[in-house]
Amino acid sequence: MSTTAIVIALLIIVALATYATHLLLTLKRKTQANQQALSERQAKADERRQQILTDIRYIAAAMLEDRCELSEGVMRIGKLFDALSLSEQVMPDYPNLFTHYELIRNHPIMEARKELPKQQRMKFDFERMKSEAALEQVILDEAKRIAEFDKPTTH
Numbered sequence: 195m196s197t198t199a200i201v202i203a204l205l206i207i208v209a210l211a212t213y214a215t216h217l218l219l220t221l222k223r224k225t226q227a228n229q230q231a232l233s234e235r236q237a238k239a240d241e242r243r244q245q246i247l248t249d250i251r252y253i254a255a256a257m258l259e260d261r262c263e264l265s266e267g268v269m270r271i272g273k274l275f276d277a278l279s280l281s282e283q284v285m286p287d288y289p290n291l292f293t294h295y296e297l298i299r300n301h302p303i304m305e306a307r308k309e310l311p312k313q314q315r316m317k318f319d320f321e322r323m324k325s326e327a328a329l330e331q332v333i334l335d336e337a338k339r340i341a342e343f344d345k346p347t348t349h
Contacts, residue, residue: 243278246274247344249270250274250340250343251340254337254340257333258334258337258338264326264330264334265298268291268298268333269298271291271340272291272292273299287336287339288339288340290329290332290333291337291340293325293329294326294333297322298322298325301318301321301322
C-alpha cells in the first residue's frame, strides 16, 4: 500500500472518528436536555398534585366548619380524587363519601339544572337530601380524616 493510500485511509479514519465523536456529544446533550425537561415536568406535576391534595384538605375542613354544604364538598372532593386518579384507591377509606358522590355525581348543575322540569329537579333534590340525611354524620367523620389526608395508603 502506498503512503498516499495510508494517509488517505488515516484521514478517513480521523474524519469518521471526529464525526462519531460529534454524534455522541450531540446525543449526550439531547439526552441531558430530555432528562432536564422530564425532571421539570415531573416537578410541575408533583407541585400540581400537592396543590390538589391541599384543596381536598381545605374542602374537607370547610365542610366540618359549615363553610361548605355537604353535597358540594362531596362533589368537589370526589372530582379532585378523580383528577388525581386516586378514587379507586381511597374509596375503601371513605366509603360513605363515595356512596354519596356516586349518587350525586351526574346530577345536573347550574344552567342544566334550571332547564330541567320542576318534577325532575325535585326528584334529584329528594335523592340528594335523603342521602345527606342518612350519611351526613359518617361523611363528616370521614371529612375529619380527609382534612388530615396526606398520601394514599398502598393497597
